[in-house]
Amino acid sequence: MEKFERIINSVSRYINITGEEAAYFTSLLSTKLVRRRQFILQEGEVFTSSCFVNNGCLRSYTIDKNGVEHILQFAPPGWWIGDFYSIITGKPAVLFIDAIDESEVVLLPKENRELLFEKVPKFERFFRILVENSMAGNQQRILDKLSLTAEERFEKFCLKYPALVACLPQKYIASYIGVTPEFFSKMRSKMSK
Amino acid sequence: MEKFERIINSVSRYINITGEEAAYFTSLLSTKLVRRRQFILQEGEVFTSSCFVNNGCLRSYTIDKNGVEHILQFAPPGWWIGDFYSIITGKPAVLFIDAIDESEVVLLPKENRELLFEKVPKFERFFRILVENSMAGNQQRILDKLSLTAEERFEKFCLKYPALVACLPQKYIASYIGVTPEFFSKMRSKMSK
DNA sequence: CGTCTATTTGAATGTACTCAAAAGCGGTGG
DNA sequence: CCACCGCTTTTGAGTACATTCAAATAGACG
Numbered sequence: 001m002e003k004f005e006r007i008i009n010s011v012s013r014y015i016n017i018t019g020e021e022a023a024y025f026t027s028l029l030s031t032k033l034v035r036r037r038q039f040i041l042q043e044g045e046v047f048t049s050s051c052f053v054n055n056g057c058l059r060s061y062t063i064d065k066n067g068v069e070h071i072l073q074f075a076p077p078g079w080w081i082g083d084f085y086s087i088i089t090g091k092p093a094v095l096f097i098d099a100i101d102e103s104e105v106v107l108l109p110k111e112n113r114e115l116l117f118e119k120v121p122k123f124e125r126f127f128r129i130l131v132e133n134s135m136a137g138n139q140q141r142i143l144d145k146l147s148l149t150a151e152e153r154f155e156k157f158c159l160k161y162p163a164l165v166a167c168l169p170q171k172y173i174a175s176y177i178g179v180t181p182e183f184f185s186k187m188r189s190k191m192s193k
Numbered sequence: 194m195e196k197f198e199r200i201i202n203s204v205s206r207y208i209n210i211t212g213e214e215a216a217y218f219t220s221l222l223s224t225k226l227v228r229r230r231q232f233i234l235q236e237g238e239v240f241t242s243s244c245f246v247n248n249g250c251l252r253s254y255t256i257d258k259n260g261v262e263h264i265l266q267f268a269p270p271g272w273w274i275g276d277f278y279s280i281i282t283g284k285p286a287v288l289f290i291d292a293i294d295e296s297e298v299v300l301l302p303k304e305n306r307e308l309l310f311e312k313v314p315k316f317e318r319f320f321r322i323l324v325e326n327s328m329a330g331n332q333q334r335i336l337d338k339l340s341l342t343a344e345e346r347f348e349k350f351c352l353k354y355p356a357l358v359a360c361l362p363q364k365y366i367a368s369y370i371g372v373t374p375e376f377f378s379k380m381r382s383k384m385s386k
Numbered sequence: 387c388g389t390c391t392a393t394t395t396g397a398a399t400g401t402a403c404t405c406a407a408a409a410g411c412g413g414t415g416g
Numbered sequence: 417c418c419a420c421c422g423c424t425t426t427t428g429a430g431t432a433c434a435t436t437c438a439a440a441t442a443g444a445c446g
Contacts, residue, residue, distance in 0.1 A: 062336050070339040072332055084329035094333070121314050128321035135324055136277035138331045139265055140287070143255050145338050146263040146371050150434080169392065178339050183434055185394055343402075362424070376402055378426055387446105394441070401434080409426070416419085 003031050007052050007106050010078060014129050015122045024119060028112035034058070034099040041083060041097040048090060048110035050082045051075075056103020057164075059172065060095045071175040074100075074164055080130065100168070145178060150187060153177040196224050200245050200299050203271060207322050208315045217312060221305035227251070227292040234276060234290040241283060241303035243275045244268075249296020250357075252365065253288045264368040267293075267357055273323065293361070338371060343380055346370040 004026045011017065017025070034040055034056070041047040043062070051058075058075040060083070072095065075081035086093035087110055108116075116123045144153055154177055158165050165173065174184035197219040204210065210218070224247070227233055234240040236255070244251075246268045253274055254264040265288065268274035279286035280303055301309075309316050337346055347370055351358050358366065367377035 062340060064340040068340070070336055072336055084325060084332060088325060088329055094336075117318065121317070124314070124317040124321050125310065128317050128324065131321065131324050131328055132277060132281060135328050135331065136281055138328065138335065139277060142331065142334060142338070143263055143265055143287075145335070146368075147255060147257040147261070171392065175339075180435060181393075182395085182436085185392095186434095189394080364424070373403060374425075375404085375427085378424095380402095382426080390443100390445085392441105392443075395439085397437090399434105399436075401432105403432070404430085406429090407427085409424105411424075412422095414419100414421085416417105 003054065003104070004029060004106065006054050006078065010052070011123075011126055015126050017120070017122070021120050025116060025123070028108060028116055030107050032105050032107055034103045034105055036099055036102050039096065039098045040105065041093055041095060043094060043096055044092045046086055046090065047083050047093045047097075048087045050080060050087065050108045050110075050113060051097070052080050052106040052108070053077050054104040054106060056105075057100045057167075058097055058103055058105070059100055060097045061175070062095060069175055070178075071172060074161070074168070074172075074176070076164060100172070150177060150179045150183070151191060154184075154187070154191075196247065196297070197222060197299065199247055199271065203245070204316075204319055208319050210313070210315070214313050218309060218316070221301060221309055223300050225298050225300055227296045227298060229292055229295050232289065232291045233298065234286055234288060236287060236289055237285045239279055239283065240276050240286045240290075241280045243273055243280065243301045243303075243306060244290070245299040245301070246270050246272050246274065247297040247299060249298075250293045250360075251290055251296055251298070252293055253290045254368070255288060262368055263371075264365060267354070267361070267365075267369070269357065293365070343370060343372045343376070344384060347377075347380065347384075 007029070008017075008022050008026070011025070031054070032040070040051065040058070041060075053075045055077045057077075058081050059071050060073045060075070060081055061069050061071040063069055073081060081097060083093040083095045083097070085091070085095075090110075113123075113127075144156060148156070154173070157173060157177055170184060170188070171181040174181045177184075179187070200222070201210075201215050201219070204218070225233070227249070233244065233251070234253075248270045250270075251268040251274050252264055253266045253268070253276070254262050256262050266274060274290060276286040276288045276290070278284070278288075283303075306316075306320075337349060341349070347366070350366060350370055363377060363381070364374040367374045370377075372380070
C-alpha cells in the first residue's frame with residue numbers, strides 16, 4: 001500500500017519484518033486526512049490510538065485555566081503523536097491534538113497495537129526503542145527549561161528543528177519554548193542585533 | 194536471591210515470568226551499595242546500565258554553566274534511574290547520579306539487557322511499559338512547568354510524592370520544581386498563612 | 387479590498403533571582 | 417556535655433527577566 005510505505009520504512013529502521021508481517025501490520029492501520037486546524041483529539045475525549053504522520057504537521061498542547069495554549073509537541077512527517085496518558089490508562093486525554101497544516105496521518109488503535117504485540121512480538125521492541133528515544137529528548141527538554149534562558153532554548157530549538165523554525169507561526173515556537181508571543185518577538189529583535 | 198526479590202516483584206506486576214526466566218534474569222544483575230553523596234555516574238562518563246533502587250534514594254541532575262544543580266529525577270525504592278541518552282547512544286552521559294541516602298541498587302548493564310531481550314523477549318514488553326509510563330509523567334511535568342506557577346507545581350509535587358516531601362532537603366525540592374532555594378523558602382512561608 | 391489573525395512596540399507590573407547576612411540544625415570532637 | 421563547624425534555611429533589599437495590557441502595524445486569505 002502506497003500510503004503505508006513511510007510507516008513501514010520507519011519501522012524497518014529498527015526491526016526486520018517480513019512481507020507477511022508487514023501485511024498484517026498494515027491491516028491494523030487506517031489513514032485519515034486532517035485539515036488545517038482540525039482536531040484529532042480534544043481534551044476530555046478518550047483517545048487511545050497512536051498516530052503516525054505521513055505528511056503535513058500536527059501539534060499536541062494543553063489549554064490552561066487562563067485560556068493560554070502550551071505546546072507539548074510538534075509532529076512533522078515521520079513522527080508519532082498521541083496522548084500517552086489516555087493510551088495507558090484508557091481515561092480521557094489531557095491534551096488537544098490538531099493539524100497545523102493539511103495532513104495525512106496513520107492511526108493505530110490501542111486494541112490493534114495489542115493484537116500486533118501478540119502476533120508479532122518484535123513490535124514490542126520497535127515501540128520500546130521509539131519511546132526510549134522520545135524519553136531521552138523529553139528529559140533534555142525538562143533540563144533545558146530548568147537551566148537555560150529563553151534565548152538559549154530558542155537557539156537550541158533552531159538547531160534541533162531547522163525545518164520547523166522556517167514554517168511555524170512564531171507564536172507556536174514561543175509557546176513550545178515557554179514564553180509569551182510578545183516577549184518572543186522582543187527577544188528575536190534583540191538577538192538579531 | 195533475597196536481594197533480587199523486589200525487582201522480580203516489580204517485573205511480575207507487568208509480565209508473567211517462570212522461575213527459570215527469573216533465574217536467568219537475576220544472573221544478569223548485580224547489586225551495589227551506594228553511600229550518601231556517592232556518585233554512581235558523573236557527567237561525561239559512559240554509563241549504560243539501568244539502575245533499580247532496592248532501598249535508599251538517588252537523584253539524577255545536571256550542573257549548569259553557573260554551577261547550579263538542576264534535578265531531573267528522584268529515585269526512591271522500586272524506581273529505575275539511569276541516563277537514557279548514554280544508554281541509547283553509548284556516548285558520555287549528560288547527567289550526574291548520586292545517592293541522597295545510603296542506598297542499595299540493582300544494576301542491569303546494557304549488554305545484559307540486550308541478552309535478556311534476545312533470550313526472554315517479553316522483557317521488551319516490560320521495559321516498553323515501564324518507559325511509556327515514565328513518558329506520560331515526563332510529558333505532564335513539561336506541561337506543568339509551562340503552565341503552572343511555582344506554588345502550583347509545589348502543591349502537585351506534595352500530592353504526587355508525599356513520602357519524599359517529608360524526607361528531602363527542601364533545596365532539592367526547589368531544584369526539582371524549578372526555583373531557587375531562597376525563593377522556595379519565601380514561597381513556603383507565604384503559603385502557610 | 388476588507389477582514390482576521392499574527393507580529394511588533396511600549397509602558398507598567400509582577401514573579402522570581404541575586405547577593406548578603408543572619409539564624410537554625412546536626413554531627414563531631416574535645 | 418557542650419562548643420564549634422559546615423550546611424541548610426530564612427530574611428531582606430535591590431534587580432532582572434518575563435508578563436500583562438493596550439494599541440499600532442503587518443501579513444494572509446477569501
